Amino acid sequence: MALGDPRVSPSQPKLALRQLGKVFDVQGVKKVALHDIDLDVQSGEFVAIVGASGCGKSTLIRIVAGLEAASSGEVLIEGKPVKRPGNDRGMVFQKFSLFPWLTVLGNVMFGLQDQFREKKDRAKAALEWVSKVGLEEYVSYYPNQLSGGMQQRVAIARALAPGPKVLLMDEPFAALDAQTRKLMQQHLLEIWRDLGVTVVFITHDLEEAVLLADRVVLLAPNPGRVATILPIEIPRTIDGLQREKYGAVFETQVKNLTGELVGTIAADHE
Amino acid sequence: MKHSGLIAASFALPLLIWVAVSYVPGLWQPYTLITDPGGVSFYRVDMLVANEQFASQLESARSKGLPLPSGIRSNPVYLPAPHDVTRALYTSFTTPPARRSEVWFHQSIGHSVSIIFWGFLYSCLLGVPIGVLCGAYGPVSRLFEPFVEFARYFPAPAFGALAVAILGIHDAPKIAIIFIGTFFQMILVVANTTRRLDNGFIEAAQTLGANRVRQLLQVTIPGILPDLYKDLRILLGWAWTYLIVAELIGTSSGITWFITQQARYKNFDMVFAALIILGVIGLLSDLILERLGRRLFPWQRQNDGVR
Numbered sequence: 001m002a003l004g005d006p007r008v009s010p011s012q013p014k015l016a017l018r019q020l021g022k023v024f025d026v027q028g029v030k031k032v033a034l035h036d037i038d039l040d041v042q043s044g045e046f047v048a049i050v051g052a053s054g055c056g057k058s059t060l061i062r063i064v065a066g067l068e069a070a071s072s073g074e075v076l077i078e079g080k081p082v083k084r085p086g087n088d089r090g091m092v093f094q095k096f097s098l099f100p101w102l103t104v105l106g107n108v109m110f111g112l113q114d115q116f117r118e119k120k121d122r123a124k125a126a127l128e129w130v131s132k133v134g135l136e137e138y139v140s141y142y143p144n145q146l147s148g149g150m151q152q153r154v155a156i157a158r159a160l161a162p163g164p165k166v167l168l169m170d171e172p173f174a175a176l177d178a179q180t181r182k183l184m185q186q187h188l189l190e191i192w193r194d195l196g197v198t199v200v201f202i203t204h205d206l207e208e209a210v211l212l213a214d215r216v217v218l219l220a221p222n223p224g225r226v227a228t229i230l231p232i233e234i235p236r237t238i239d240g241l242q243r244e245k246y247g248a249v250f251e252t253q254v255k256n257l258t259g260e261l262v263g264t265i266a267a268d269h270e
Numbered sequence: 271m272k273h274s275g276l277i278a279a280s281f282a283l284p285l286l287i288w289v290a291v292s293y294v295p296g297l298w299q300p301y302t303l304i305t306d307p308g309g310v311s312f313y314r315v316d317m318l319v320a321n322e323q324f325a326s327q328l329e330s331a332r333s334k335g336l337p338l339p340s341g342i343r344s345n346p347v348y349l350p351a352p353h354d355v356t357r358a359l360y361t362s363f364t365t366p367p368a369r370r371s372e373v374w375f376h377q378s379i380g381h382s383v384s385i386i387f388w389g390f391l392y393s394c395l396l397g398v399p400i401g402v403l404c405g406a407y408g409p410v411s412r413l414f415e416p417f418v419e420f421a422r423y424f425p426a427p428a429f430g431a432l433a434v435a436i437l438g439i440h441d442a443p444k445i446a447i448i449f450i451g452t453f454f455q456m457i458l459v460v461a462n463t464t465r466r467l468d469n470g471f472i473e474a475a476q477t478l479g480a481n482r483v484r485q486l487l488q489v490t491i492p493g494i495l496p497d498l499y500k501d502l503r504i505l506l507g508w509a510w511t512y513l514i515v516a517e518l519i520g521t522s523s524g525i526t527w528f529i530t531q532q533a534r535y536k537n538f539d540m541v542f543a544a545l546i547i548l549g550v551i552g553l554l555s556d557l558i559l560e561r562l563g564r565r566l567f568p569w570q571r572q573n574d575g576v577r
Contacts, residue, residue: 065473066476066477067473067476067477085476086479087477091474093470095470097471097473099471099489099492099493100493101492101493101495101569102492102569110478110480111478113479113480113484143569144569144570158478159477159478
């Protein structure tokens with residue numbers, strides 16, 4: 001979009017969800033999975049979406065990615081509605097979903113076909129992305145020769161390479177061990193800062209959400225809806241990125257969030 | 271190799287049983303090979319008679335005071351001893367064809383292999399693309415698979431007469447039988463393998479902006495390739511099963527012709543030799559294909575990484 005375009009206001013959200021709804025038909029019985037979800041994500045913002053299992057957070061991100069169709073409402077990327085999957089939204093999956101038959105470089109090159117016609121230009125661009133996630137030594141490795149953390153870094157590079165407007169992450173670190181998860185969180189924050197990318201991050205781990213996000217969106221189940229949106233105002237002290245994990249403020253935030261989460265489940269059981 | 275001992279044993283065990291039954295006296299040997307007919311009028315040298323019958327003839331000769339017949343215990347003619355079969359393996363290759371219209375043993379084998387090759391190749395050329403499309407696209411599957419499910423119950427041998435009527439008596443109907451025997455199964459097996467591909471790969475490709483053509487060519491096909499390769503190896507085994515039927519229709523040919531011909535003359539050592547050859551060809555081709563598979567799909571190797 002050109003500068004000076006009257007439709008583009010500086011405050012226009014990168015990603016906007018408008019009354020997003022999803023109804024599943026389970027053997028003739030209608031089940032409302034998501035109800036009237038409204039959310040604005042600003043450019044460069046890191047938003048985490050949390051909620052009890054079954055609250056529809058995975059369905060939500062899959063609708064944003066275009067992998068599932070919304071029953072009502074719309075998803076807007078820079079004001080334009082999107083319905084189908086596209087490389088304007090990069091997606092990182094919990095189980096990595098790297099192509100096992102392609103090398104690290106080949107995986108990252110996959111999403112660059114629209115930008116570069118020549119294979120060698122694609123390889124060059126992909127190599128830069130592989131370097132950004134620190135895996136330039138492993139360009140010719142196949143995914144199953146890499147550790148889980150390394151695989152997820154490749155998946156992040158692959159998702160970012162086509163230059164998406166939003167990076168969608170569906171419980172990306174849930175399959176990793178605690179130590180690797182910590183390293184990956186730091187790594188993700190560095191990428192987020194260096195590239196100024198907009199991130200929507202699904203997790204069931206409240207500490208992870210409070211640790212990483214600018215805002216945490218709590219979904220309540222049955223039907224999946226926004227229970228609360230909590231801005232995290234703990235300063236990022238470590239390298240200006242990460243938050244002090246054991247500070248009093250951090251613990252209060254997590255505790256509050258846990259309380260609210262438990263509240264949504266309790267309400268559901270009444 | 272870790273299990274090479276067991277692999278050797280899996281071959282040694284049946285061989286050992288065969289050796290024992292052939293050479294250990296009295297272990298089985300239900301017949302007596304006559305070496306001297308004695309006073310029994312209908313006995314001839316080299317005749318095989320049941321042990322009980324020999325015993326009763328021996329008894330009656332003794333009671334009548336006739337010269338006694340003698341013989342050695344022996345196995346039935348359809349179970350030749352290992353050394354007979356080993357010799358037959360050699361002579362089968364060195365015996366020139368009995369008639370001008372006949373061929374050498376190695377030519378018979380070559381003919382059989384070529385029938386398998388062409389039948390299976392045509393089957394793959396049609397069956398694999400249809401199977402992949404059925405597995406990848408629901409409407410294609412609904413268009414093809416119900417009929418294929420029906421057609422796969424046609425026993426391929428039942429098409430023998432029809433194939434000869436349409437395609438003549440030479441190789442074409444034989445190739446057709448191999449084709450019919452593997453084609454319908456192949457569609458279903460390949461479709462199933464395609465459907466089993468992790469949908470996560472397709473979804474990842476979609477979020478990377480790949481259109482349907484790219485999803486098929488760059489995700490589905492490379493994704494199923496190792497499993498497809500395994501499927502084809504199994505189906506190739508089926509093709510060998512149909513070979514025996516295929517070679518009997520029209521003008522009998524190939525290794526089946528050799529086997530029936532030898533069985534007709536009760537050269538069962540030759541029959542066993544041919545069976546062993548068939549087994550060796552099958553096993554060797556599968557081993558070669560397996561090795562080749564490891565080269566073709568290097569990403570399937572697990573243990574040389576950094577994890």
